[in-house]
Amino acid sequence: MTVRLFGTEPSFYTRKAFLSLTWAGLAFEDRLKTMANKAAVEEGAGGYHRFPVLDPGEGPFIIDSTRIGIWAGEQAPDRALLPADPAFRILVRMAEDWMDEWFLRAALLFRATSAGTRAFVARVGAMNLLGLRQGEATDAETESRMARLVPGIERFFLESCATNGVTGDGVAATRALLDGSAAALKKMLRPFLFGARPSLPDMALWGFLDAGLLWEPEARSWTKANAPHLLEFHDRLGVAARQRAPAGDWPDLAEGAAMVAPLLSGKAFGFQAFLDANRAALAAGDKRLVLDGVEVPARGFTEKCRRDVEAEIADLTPADRARLAATVGDWPLFRSYRGA
Ligand SMILES: N[C@@H](CCC(=O)N[C@@H](CS)C(=O)NCC(=O)O)C(=O)O
Numbered sequence: 001m002t003v004r005l006f007g008t009e010p011s012f013y014t015r016k017a018f019l020s021l022t023w024a025g026l027a028f029e030d031r032l033k034t035m036a037n038k039a040a041v042e043e044g045a046g047g048y049h050r051f052p053v054l055d056p057g058e059g060p061f062i063i064d065s066t067r068i069g070i071w072a073g074e075q076a077p078d079r080a081l082l083p084a085d086p087a088f089r090i091l092v093r094m095a096e097d098w099m100d101e102w103f104l105r106a107a108l109l110f111r112a113t114s115a116g117t118r119a120f121v122a123r124v125g126a127m128n129l130l131g132l133r134q135g136e137a138t139d140a141e142t143e144s145r146m147a148r149l150v151p152g153i154e155r156f157f158l159e160s161c162a163t164n165g166v167t168g169d170g171v172a173a174t175r176a177l178l179d180g181s182a183a184a185l186k187k188m189l190r191p192f193l194f195g196a197r198p199s200l201p202d203m204a205l206w207g208f209l210d211a212g213l214l215w216e217p218e219a220r221s222w223t224k225a226n227a228p229h230l231l232e233f234h235d236r237l238g239v240a241a242r243q244r245a246p247a248g249d250w251p252d253l254a255e256g257a258a259m260v261a262p263l264l265s266g267k268a269f270g271f272q273a274f275l276d277a278n279r280a281a282l283a284a285g286d287k288r289l290v291l292d293g294v295e296v297p298a299r300g301f302t303e304k305c306r307r308d309v310e311a312e313i314a315d316l317t318p319a320d321r322a323r324l325a326a327t328v329g330d331w332p333l334f335r336s337y338r339g340a
Contacts, residue, residue: 001056002028003026003028010211014207016207018030019241021072038112044061065204065207068303078247096201101302106177122149126145126146140176180269188259194251194259205233209230273331279336282298306336
């Protein structure tokens with residue numbers, strides 16, 4: 001049975017899934033999603049056009065990096081990326097969501113603001129579509145095919161920056177998000193977000209670094225100069241995953257909450273206000289909302305993730321729910337996930 005991960009090199013979530021599988025110690029093929037296999041991969045994934053997707057060898061494809069990470073933990077339970085304690089799982093899911101949905105914006109900053117970065121990333125994207133990896137040799141024919149693909153890929157990146165409000169007035173706010181969260185992370189990551197035990201949000205952060213802030217040349221210079229602790233974290237987690245380091249113990253719920261409070265408590269760097277505004281826009285049937293002074297499309301997928309967590313909170317036993325509420329009940333973000 002061959003497990004195959006399909007994605008691309010500039011994709012943060014592909015790299016997150018890659019490291020989750022590597023951490024779990026699973027044998028898998030790291031495959032590119034190319035123009036040649038796109039139709040077959042999307043058919044296998046039930047029409048889902050994004051990446052990464054995982055073909056587990058038997059049974060349906062698994063879509064979405066979160067589900068791939070959870071699946072990896074099911075195959076290797078002693079290396080699971082979510083804790084067994086159901087109340088603590090909610091906290092880890094919230095931290096992952098913050099990374100996936102919010103730190104994403106910080107990771108897009110250089111693609112949004114630098115034409116050189118867009119050209120760099122789009123070139124690799126074009127190579128990947130043709131089945132080549134970064135650094136592989138290209139001939140003149142391949143270069144001319146790549147040249148035809150690059151403008152569309154650059155447009156796609158600009159659109160995803162705009163979708164995430166990393167455009168116009170939103171650029172300054174995103175820079176503040178990158179500065180502020182990088183500074184907060186400096187005192188965290190000891191050695192990982194939840195201490196000794198790597199978890200799904202660590203994998204997400206690693207993906208944003210590996211395919212973005214430590215990969216794109218300008219972003220890498222910024223990160224090395226301003227946030228070397230992120231480079232050290234990326235190295236540390238990469239080595240732990242590749243060398244199958246012992247998994248480490250989870251902290252307890254209260255300790256875990258204190259560890260991620262600098263990102264998730266209070267305003268959560270604006271994420272809580274966005275979640276509430278997004279939910280209100282969707283409920284009112286509005287297609288757009290204003291984020292940091294920029295109009296962005298309302299995001300159904302974001303609301304679906306929030307509702308999934310809300311349903312999990314509703315499913316907790318009263319005792320677990322009370323324990324969670326006693327720990328993080330005063331975080332505005334928790335109130336958003338609770339649907340309050
Ligand atoms: N929530 C999904 C997000 C996947 C996603 O947005 N993937 C991007 C690449 S990083 C993509 O496929 N974009 C292509 C598109 O939207 O058509 C996950 O975690 O896997």
